[in-house]
Amino acid sequence: MDTEPKEVVGPLDGKFEFKKNKDGTLNKQAVICTLCKKEFSFHRSTSSLKYHINAKHAFVGSSSSGARPGGLVQTTLTEGRALSKSISENLTQKIAKWIAKDCRPINIVEDKGLAEVLQVASRDAFYKPPSRGTVMTKIHDLYKTEKKKKKEDLAVADYVALTGDHWTSVSNNNYLGVTAHHITKTWELKSFALTTMKTEERHFAEACAEQFLTVARKWEIEGKVTTIGTDSARNMIAAARLLTFEHMPCIAHILQRSITVSLSDSGFVHALSKSRKIVGHFKHSPANTAELQAQQAALGQKQEPLVQDVPTRWNSTVDMVKRLNRNQAAIKATLDQQQHKLIMLTPPEWDKVQRLETLLEPCRYVTEILGGEAYVSCSVVLPALCHLRRVMEVSDEDPAYVVRFKTAFKEDLASRQEKTNNAWLKLATALDPRFKDLKTLPKSEREEVWTTLGGMLHELSPRRSPQTSEDGPPKKKMSLLLQMCSDSDSDEEVQPGRDIHRYRAEPCISMEDCPLQWWSAHSGAHDKLALLARKYLATPASTVPCERLFSVAGHIVQKKRSALLSENVNQLVCLSNWLKEE
DSSP: OOOOSOOBOTTSTTTEEEEEOTTSOEEEEEEEETTTOOEEEOSSOOHHHHHHHHHHOTTOOOGGGOBOGGGOBOOOGGGSEEOOHHHHHHHHHHHHHHHHHTTOOGGGGGOHHHHHHHHHHTTTEEOOOOOHHHHHHHHHHHHHHHHHHHHHHHHTOSOEEEEEEEEEOTTSOEEEEEEEEEEOTTSOEEEEEEEEEEEOSOOOHHHHHHHHHHHHHHTTOTTTEEEEEEOSOHHHHHHHHHSSSEEEEOHHHHHHHHHHHHHHTSTTHHHHHHHHHHHHHHHTOHHHHHHHHHHHHHTTOOOOOOOOOOTTSTTHHHHHHHHHHHTHHHHHHHHHTSOOOOOOOOHHHHHHHHHHHHHHHHHHHHHHHHTOSSSOOGGGHHHHHHHHHHHTOOOTTOOHHHHHHHHHHHHHHHHHHTTSOHHHHHHHHHTSTTTTTOTTSOHHHHHHHHHHHHHHHHHHSOOOOOOOOTTSOHHHHHHHHHHHHOOSOOHHHHHHHHHHHHHHHSOOOOTTSOHHHHHHHHTTTTHHHHHHHHHHHTSOSSSHHHHHHHHHHHHHSOGGGTTOOHHHHHHHHHHHHHHHHO
16 A cells, blocks of 8 residues: 555645654644644644644645745635734724715625725735624714714803704605804814704794704703804794894805896896707717717817706806806807707807806805805805995996896895894904905994994903902002092993904904914904904804705615614714714
8 A cells, every 4th residue: 555645634735744654654643734844733623733824824825826936825815814803893993984984885894895805905814894783883882982072072162153954865854954163262163063863843943943952952052052054944034033043044045046036037048048958968968978079179178068057056057158158169060060959059149158157157156155164154254245246236338138137136135135144244254354344344334343342342341349348458449449539431341442442453364364363373362352253253154064964965865775764864974074074
C-alpha cells in the first residue's frame, strides 16, 4: 500500500497535513502546518487550525483563489476572522447614521452588494451587516441622543423663533413641520427641525394653534418663542391670532403671489402660453430633445434641456423664459426642420419674453436671499422690497404691457406688505448694522423706530429702589439728596437714550459683512441692544426652512415606503436635518 502521499485536513485544504510516523503510516491525531511546519494536535475540530491560519498567515487562502508570488494565495472572503466587538458596534452605528443622514431605505442592509462592499472594506476580517431591526433600534437611540443635544441648545437660548407649515405625503397623510431658529451666546445663527408631526384633525385655526403649542411645550420653549412664521393661508393667520407669539407671514410667498397676480393682468399671457407649448413639444419627446441638442452643438451652445414652469414652483417662470431666450436660435432651427402644429412666437412676442426675464430676475434674486436660513434674513426684508419698488418704477421707454405689469406688481405688493408684521421688520432692520441708517423707510417713520427701541431698553434697565433708611451710609444719603434736588432726568431715563445714540453713531458696515460678527465684536459696548438683536435678528423672513424639511420627507416617504410609521417618519426627517447640520 502506497503511504507516500500525505492526507490533508478537510476544509483547510493545502494548509495542513497529517504527521507521518516513522514506519510511513499517518498519525491522524497530529497535523503539521505546511507553511511554518508547526505541529498541532488534531481531534477532528479545525477551530484552532483556522485561528492559526488567520493569526500567522493572514494572506494565505485556498488554492482556488489564485496563486501569488512566493507560493502564497489570496484569502477568500469567508475565511476571515470576526471583527472585534467594539469595531463591529462602531461600524453598525455608522451604518445606522448613514441611513438616517442620507435618507436611505432601511432594507438596504439586506442588499448583497452592500455586504460585499463591507467585506472588502474590512479586509481579512468578517463582518455581517446588521438586521433591519438592529438598524431601527440604533436610529431610535441616535434620535434620543441628538434630540437631547438640541434641547440643551434651546435651554440656554434667550429667544426662539419658529416656522411651521403642513404637508401631505404620497400615502395621503398630513404632517406638520416645525423648525426652530435662535442666536447663540457666541452669535451663531442656529436653525434645525423640531418635528414632522402627523396630524389627524382638519386644519382649522384652533387645531393649528393647539398643534404649535403642543410642539413648544414638548420642547419646553413656550416662554421663549418670539415669532411663528407661516404662509398667508387664512387658517394660519387665524391660528396666529389665537397664539401669544408674534406672527411673521412668509415674505417669499407674498412676493410669488404678487408675481402671479401681475402676470395674469398684463400682456404676457399669450406669449407665456405659446412658450409653455414650445417647451412641452421638446419635453414630451426624446427625439425632439435630441434634435434640439444637435442644433445646440452645431451652434456652439451648451447642450441643456428646456425648463417648464410650474405654478407651485417658485421662479420656474423666469427659469423657463431664460432658457428660451438663451436657446432661441437652436429652437427656431429645430422647428424649421420638423412638421408640427405649434404656433411660433412672433418677433414682438420674443421681445416680450426677453423683457419678462428682465422684470422677473430681481424678484428671483430677492426670493433666494429671503429663503436663506444660515444667515440673517429678517432684517433684509424692507431693504429688499424697497429695491423691488425702485426696479419696478415706470420709465418712458416702457411699453404699455410692461407699465401694466409694474403698476399691478407695486400695488399688489404694497397691499400685501401692509398685512405683514411691519413693526417687527422695522426693528430688525434698525438692529442690523448694515441697514441701521433706515434709508429704506420714509423719514417720518425713522425716529418712531428709535423711540420704540428706547422704550424697550428702558424696560430692560434694572429698577433701583431709593435708599430711604435714616441709618444708611452718609454717601448714599447725599447721593439721594442730590437726585431729589436735581431738575434733570435720572440716569435710568437718560441711559437708554445714550445707548441708542452711541449705537446710531457707529458707522454702517458693508453689505457683504455679517451683522452677527459685528454684534459679536460690539456686544460689550451695547449689551442691552445686543439682547434685542438676538431676539429680532433670529426670525427668518420666510417659511423656506419648512419647505426644505418637506423635501427631505418626500425622499423618505416614497411609494415603496408609504407604510412607514409616523414616529419613524418624524425621527428620520429630524435626524437627516440634524446630522447634515453637523
